[in-house]
Amino acid sequence: MTDLRLDALRHALPGLRLLDAAADLEHYGRDATRRWTPAPLAIAQPANTGEVQGIARWANEHRIALVPSGGRTGLSGGAVAANGELVVSLERMRRVLAFDPVDRTLTVEAGIPLQAAQDAAREHGLQYPVDFASRGTATIGGGIATNAGGVRVLRYGNTREWIAGLKLVTGTGELLDLNRGLLKNSSGYDLRHLAIGAEGTLGIVVEATLRLADPPPPTGVMLLALPGFDAIMPLFAQLRRTLRLEAFEFLTDKALRHVLAHSGKDPFDSTHPYYVLTEFEVDEAAALSAFEHAVGQGWVEDGVIAASEAQAAELWRLREGISESLAPHTPYKNDVAVRVSAMPAFLAEADALLGREYPDFEVVWFGHIGDGNLHINVLKPAGMAQGAFAERCGGVTVHLAELLEKHGGSISAEHGIGLAKKPWLLGTRSAAEIELMRGIRRVFDPNRIMNPGKVFDP
Amino acid sequence: MTDLRLDALRHALPGLRLLDAAADLEHYGRDATRRWTPAPLAIAQPANTGEVQGIARWANEHRIALVPSGGRTGLSGGAVAANGELVVSLERMRRVLAFDPVDRTLTVEAGIPLQAAQDAAREHGLQYPVDFASRGTATIGGGIATNAGGVRVLRYGNTREWIAGLKLVTGTGELLDLNRGLLKNSSGYDLRHLAIGAEGTLGIVVEATLRLADPPPPTGVMLLALPGFDAIMPLFAQLRRTLRLEAFEFLTDKALRHVLAHSGKDPFDSTHPYYVLTEFEVDEAAALSAFEHAVGQGWVEDGVIAASEAQAAELWRLREGISESLAPHTPYKNDVAVRVSAMPAFLAEADALLGREYPDFEVVWFGHIGDGNLHINVLKPAGMAQGAFAERCGGVTVHLAELLEKHGGSISAEHGIGLAKKPWLLGTRSAAEIELMRGIRRVFDPNRIMNPGKVFDP
Known part of the structure; x- marks a missing residue:
């Protein structure tokens, strides 16, 4: 490495791990989109918040763009570094820092994978209920950046609902300690909620305090076969009324065929145009009666219910395996x-x-x-x-x-919007909103260091 | 009225209702704090969003400060107009605009009283679960301004959790339609959450879409007498573990004496230093067993449980009547x-x-x-x-x-911070956070029209 700017960074932060092998630039320069050619300047792997702040200060001095990087499972190009940016990978910042049984919170470094945070919660008899298929690789910080949803939103809401506090290194290198785990705090703007969903354009989330919930109740899982589009919403209304739903997921027969081509076995004897996978608090009588009612109404043609945890996992795989099975295309x-x-x-x-x-x-x-x-x-x-x-x-x-x-x-x-949806942001957000977002970003990051060119940034 | 600025406002908005009688200036110029002497320029009572926008444009042109005004039950001076401001009272904007049974949302004008919104939800078999003692007067808009909490936060969270969307007239008169009732929307900064808790410094909330919940379950209400401070937290931990709590409220004997001096009857034969009022999903066996355990541990000396809805209301009055009973002091x-x-x-x-x-x-x-x-x-x-x-x-x-x-x-x-807590904001929020809040405010309201001098504003 002979880049003088990187030399200055090395000088400022002698202990900082920096990577610039071609394979690293490619690996850390892209996310799951595979549409943009990665071309970062280098990869920094800070070990602590102080190093992240030092990187931000250096980036301001040298006007280097930073791309915050978690598990890079993103699907909108938000973590792509294609223009000589320094990628700030949080993969070394993955510790569980604290658990509090009274507050029922888990404080973690932002680079911890979702599943590791879920496991840590489970060890304490509680759950972190945000969940999605890339849980093994996606990080808590990445989930905060996009306000990640997933398969349990119906019951538990999005990531936003579960963040009791977070620490953010802004575009000027300031460290903000936002909301500090409080349940009630009416003391001016809730900057925590501004950082959630900001896709790294306001700063780098380095730490989060996660709210935890009671462990999930025993649940049942059904896969239902539907004759047509029109059946979906009445079926949803009926199941929501009669069962306590944890999830209500939809897939077409085409989606199922892709998953089955990949692996697994068709749970039905014949094909049906649409399927619904639903999980609900166990209530066998209510589930059976809801199923029979739905069949009677013509909303459902066939159905299977999992008789074991293994079968439930197998049904879920038919839904969660879709993205992976489509990836080759x-x-x-x-x-x-x-x-x-x-x-x-x-x-x-x-x-x-x-x-x-x-x-x-x-x-x-x-x-x-x-x-x-x-x-x-x-x-x-x-x-x-x-x-x-x-x-x-x-x-x-x-x-x-x-x-x-x-x-x-x-x-x-x-x-998230990232690069992939940026051309179509107008329509979802008004011109006035987009101008306000740009203005807010200037307040946090006057030199446009943090993830420039993403979301709303020209 | 001969003020030329008001003449210009009247000219710009011929239908706008304006008040300037001395009694109106006093009534609308203060909130529940009674610490500042009201001195507004006049009171505007817009009938619709267009008039609110017109007022904001006029205020920018003439550099007149606006004070958004709901039910003025605030306790921090956030709605006080003591410096020649125009008070923008939303009391004519109190309609229910829409109910959606599928989305389970109620869309209201921001000037609707909390209780009227609760009643409208109940008419549709659902509940708006944010609740506090001033429900008859406090408005939805005011609750959004302070992210109001109240007596059900333990179970349902703060106002923030129940706002699916809101419309905001910014300091430049722009109308923003934020989040539009969506459950999932990762399209840049969530400006809705920025407006919630902003105490009117970013703009005037004119409309809100409220999420509704299932009706509350049948509940029990207990008042427990405690021997000392140290018993409170272990009692809370035990009740939270064994009952599904809706509320856990604390009061001292001094508080109870003030309420009883006002009206009502002591439910106990002797005095105790501390009391806890708790509401929980009905489970008589669990409640009794929790009570006995608490007595055995020495956390509780005596207790009463409501045997009817009327008795439950009477117990609640002992807690909710405190503020009113203290007001004369x-x-x-x-x-x-x-x-x-x-x-x-x-x-x-x-x-x-x-x-x-x-x-x-x-x-x-x-x-x-x-x-x-x-x-x-x-x-x-x-x-x-x-x-x-x-x-x-x-x-x-x-x-x-x-x-x-x-x-x-x-x-x-x-x-909220308003005027009353402004001198002590630093400590709860860092200097860097306060600077960022000021910067954000400049983006929404470059001419400092909206509630100047409040929260963090010099």
Whole structure:
């Protein structure tokens, strides 16, 4: 390494671990999108908050952009470093710092993987209820950056609901200790909530105090086969009324076929166009009666209920395995949300739109329909160039964004805006809101050090 | 009215209702603090959002400060207009605009009283679970301004958790439609959460979409008599473990005596130094067993359980009637919070501090101890001048603020900072945080139109 700027960083922080091998630049310069070519200046792996602050001060002095980096499982390019940025990887900052049984909180460094935090909570007889498929790699800090949702939002809400406090190193290197675990604190703006979902544009989250919940109740898991789109919302309304739902997930037959091609076994004898995976507090009589009612109404054609934890895990794998099974097709991912009440009209119009615009592409639908959140993955035809594919999909997203605006929806429910959704932020957020966001960012980060070019940044 | 600026306002908004009778200026110029002498320019009562925007534009042109005004039940002076401001009273904007049974949301104008919103939710078989004693007068907009807490936070959280969307007229007159009722929306900064708790310094909340919950379960209410301070936290831990708590409220015998002097009847035959009022999901066996265990441990000396809804209301009145019964003594109100785990040490030190500093004053303690939130009211001795009293109390608050800083607490749990707590914001929030808040405010309100001089504003 002969870059003088990096020499200055090494001089300022002699103990800082810096990587710049080509393989490291590639590994740490990208996230799960695989659309942008990684080209970071180098990778820093600070061991503590002081080093993160030192990096921010150095970055200001030398006007170097920083890209905060967790597990890089992101799906919107928020952690991509493609323009000579210094990647600040928090993978060495992954300790559990404290557990408090009275406050029922777990304080962790932000680089801890989600699953490690879940495990630590479980060891204390409690749970951290935010959960999603990339739990083994995704970090708490990354989840905070996008206000991650996942498969338990219906019951527990998003990441935001579970952050009792966080520490943030701002774009000027200031360390903020926000909310400090308090349940009640009406003392000016709640900057904690501003940092949650900011995708690293206000600073780097270095530590978080997680609220924990009682352990989950015993649950049942059913996979239901539906004859048509129109059955989904009435089925959801009925199950929500009669069972205590933990999850209500939707997938199409195409999604199931991809998972089964990857591994696993079809739980049904014949195919059905749509499926719902639902988890609920155990109540066998109510579940059976709800199932029979749904069959009677024509909303459900067939169903299986897990008889063991292993079977429940197997059913969940049919839903959680979708993204992995689609990855070889480098899908163009849409992650849209509308109010649940707007879902029927939106579904019908989106289905018509995508059928019209993508007659020759395979489109795979699934998602957290109980939260109003749909994932619509467009698969790249084999042999089509990535650039041409992204351009074609972008052209369709213009219309999808218009449809979302019409229905009061969002272009990103839980993946964040990053690079991938930036062209379509307007419509979900007004021009006035975008100007305010830019202004707020200038207050936290006047030199545009933190993740520049992302979300709303030109 | 001959003020030329008001003439310009009348010209710009011919239909706007303006009041300037002396009685109106006094009525609308103050809140429940009674410490500042009201001196507004006039009172505007807009009938719709367009008029609020027009007022903000006029205020920018003429550099007139605006004070947003709800039910003026605030306890920190946040709604006080003492410097020629125009009070913007939302009392004509109190309609229920929409109910959605699928989203389970109620959309209201911000001037609607809390109780009217609660009643509207109940008519649809649901509840808006934020609740506090001034429910008949306090407005939804005012609750949003301070992120109001109240007596159900233990179970349901603060106001923030129940706001699915809000509309804000900023300091430049822009109308923002924030989050639009979505459950999931990761599309840049969540400005909704920035507006919640901003005490009107970023703009005027004109509309809110409230999340509703299932109706409350059948509950039981107990009043327990405690022999000493040290019993409170172990009792809380035990009840939280064995019952599903809806509320856990604390009061001293002094507080009870004030309520009983006002009205009502002592439920116990003898006095006890401390009391806990707790509400919980009905489970008679568990409640009895918890009570017996607490008596066995020496945490509880006596107890009564409500046998009817009327008796439950009567017990609640002993807690909710405190503020009203103290009002004639124009108390100096402290509204402090620490983490629940820090409560025992904080309680002991605060008790010693206040005993030492106020040997001659009556000090009344009560609060939402299950949330780490204590109200400490210092009663003004009869005959002492208000100014001298406030100065003396301010001198003690310096030490209380130091104690809070030491224990990681907050100078305001739920009342807000307003004017009353502004001198002690530093300690709860760092200098860097205060600078950031000022910077954010400049982004939303470059001309310092919105509630200037409050919270952190010089």
